[in-house]
Amino acid sequence: MHPSQNLKPEWVDIIRKAAPAAEQAGKLQPDQLALIYEQGWFKFLVPKAYSGLQLALPQMVRLEESLAWANGSLGWVVTLCAGAGWFGGFLHPTLAVEIMTNPQLCLAGSGASTGTATISGDGYIVNGTWKYASGAHHATHITANCIIKKGDDTVLNDDGEPLILPFIFDKKDVHVFPAWKYVGMMATGSDAYEVKDLYVDKNRSFKIDPQYTVINEPLYRYPFLQLAEATLAANLSGLAVHFLDLCGPAFDERMKNPRLTEPQKEYIQQLLADQIILLNEVRAEFYQAVDCSWNNFDSADNNGLQEVSLMSRKLAKVSRESVDKLYTYCGLSAANPDTEINQVWRDLHTAGQHSLLTFESID
Incomplete structure (x- = not known):
């Protein structure tokens, strides 16, 4: 099946007409974003309990191929930001409702473990710099992996290796700065970001493991x-x-x-x-x-x-x-x-x- 069969022609027109301006600006354009919000594409993997689409994997992968066919940058941003929506299956329910029900939800982030989260009371103090966060400029929240510290010591997991946990931050608490200087994917806005001495509650961290899923659905296993x-x-x-x-x-x-x-x-x-x-x-x-x-x-x-x-x-x-x-x-x-x-x-x-x-x- 050709990827075009999963998209309405008018959607493709909107995406591609805005592509040159998006390349020039280094981020997706308002018409493209309006279409994404309207269709809920950033919520492909967000649990239905939090107003997400919770698509089966085969359906989602085919749609993401179609969006990449329509435009590479848009497809990439949707794929990575929608992928982060999958974390909704592992977040504390109270926090997940607060974050995931936003109609303009967009989760950007990095998988690199280039930050630290030092235990402090019932939470953590986070510091770090991460790069290549596609969609960072229109993200509502940003995720990051952090090495867990207790004072100056690194906390170890059950295998004796440094414990690394993903965190989710409000966009307002994150500083995004220019870093994407590559020949392609110009409109993804895949810039870097940093967090300095940010205190977050412990429910801002989570574990990506089937035994820790909060939503008991196949997608999150x-x-x-x-x-x-x-x-x-x-x-x-x-x-x-x-x-x-x-x-x-x-x-x-x-x-x-x-x-x-x-x-x-x-x-x-x-x-x-x-x-x-x-x-x-x-x-x-x-x-x-x-x-x-x-x-x-x-x-x-x-x-x-x-x-x-x-x-x-x-x-x-x-x-x-x-x-x-x-x-x-x-x-x-x-x-x-x-x-x-x-x-x-x-x-x-x-x-x-x-x-x-x-x-x-x-x-």
Whole structure:
């Protein structure tokens, strides 16, 4: 299924018309955000108990691929901010109601453990700096991982390693500052943030583990690793499909070049056809793995989770390689940063640097 089938044409128009201004501004634009709030896309994984959509994983992953196809930056911001909404299944219910019911809820954050939370009475004093928080400029709340300290000593977990817990902060208590200086995903606003000597109650921390879930639903028992791998891979897939879509008109223009021989024309046309077939075959395998894991992850035998990890990496690899095989033949316009096809190319290769999907093997 082509990603466009999950989105209304008018939605795609809104997203793409605002894309150049979003690139220039370094963040999503009001029309794009209004659509996200209207459709509840930031609440894909927020529990229904807190006015969220609580989508099944297969449905959400397909929607995120479609949004990445519509625009890479918007798809990425929705994916990461909606992913943080999954934490609603683990937050203290009183706090979750306060935070998650906001109709303009947007949770940005970082998975890096570059902060400390020192135990102080019934709470913690938090300090730290984190980078790459996509969606930080329109976030209502920001999450961060912190190493737990007791005085000057690091608290250890049951395995004897430093105890690391995620925290959730109000946006007003966080300082966001410019840090995103990369060639793609320009409109994600993935800037850095810091917290200094901030006291938070203990209910601002939580544990991501099925035994600590507050919402007893399958979504919050599904492992976070495979959830993250699948959603990120779907973004690369959506970008690759968009690029291949744009290759059609680009190649039509190249066909007008009198210096191209007939065998050369046939070669690039066949190359595009082959890459479309390959990408769609791998997409189908990927979604089969996601669907199977969702139906079986609670099973002790053959729960399909490892297959999700493998297929997420394979899809990421094929997405990058298919685009690169075609890029050479797209003409000089593909190297022009003002063109849509160049934006998609830059976005894919920037998103493709995410460490979770860098290696094809999971070992």
